[in-house]
Each structure stands twice: as C-alpha cells, then as structure tokens.
Amino acid sequence: MYAIIETGGKQYTVSPGDEIRVEKLRGTVGDSVEISKVVAVSGDDGKLLTGSDAQATVLARISAHGRGPKIDVLKFKRRKMYRRRIGHRQDYTQIRIESIRQ
DSSP states (O other): OEEEEEETTEEEEEOTTOEEEEEOOSSOTTOEEEEOOEEEEEOTTSOEEEGGGOOOEEEEEEEEEEEOOOEEEEEEETTTTEEEEEEEOOEEEEEEEEEEEO
C-alpha cells in the first residue's frame, strides 16, 4: 500500500514506515501530523484511486527538524566590477509515515 501526498508544494510517494524530508512543518519532535492532501492512494487489492475517489489521510510523526546543505548564489556582471555571493540553507522537517487510512 502506498500513497502520493502533497505538502510544501511538492508531491511524495510514501508507504508506512518511510522516512522523508519535507518543507518545514509546525510542531516539535514527537508530534503527530495528519496530511489530508492525498493525490492518489493504492489499496491492498492493487487498485489505484485518484482524485475525489482517493479519500484518505496519512498519519506521520515528526522525527527531526534541520537545515539542508548550503547553496551558493552568485551574481556577476562583466566589466562593471559587480560581484555578489549569497548563501542559502532551506529548513526541513523529517517525518516518519505511520499509517495510511482510507
């Protein structure tokens, strides 16, 4: 059984027991999170339900918060002596999928 969920503007394929990193969610480590935006869900019988037929919720538990690797952003204009370097680290939340309820 698996489900395709949407959170933080991205879609993830998840199964019970998976651990994924998503955009930062509110809550502390150990809190339970319910994701109701399910795009598609595969049942035990192998059928894939999509759209309004996929009335499911995914229960997950927050296992960690963190920051991703540093990404360098460079701006440069030739012959103008213009150089600019900025770094960015994106916040994330690591969640563990507990169950998929249909």
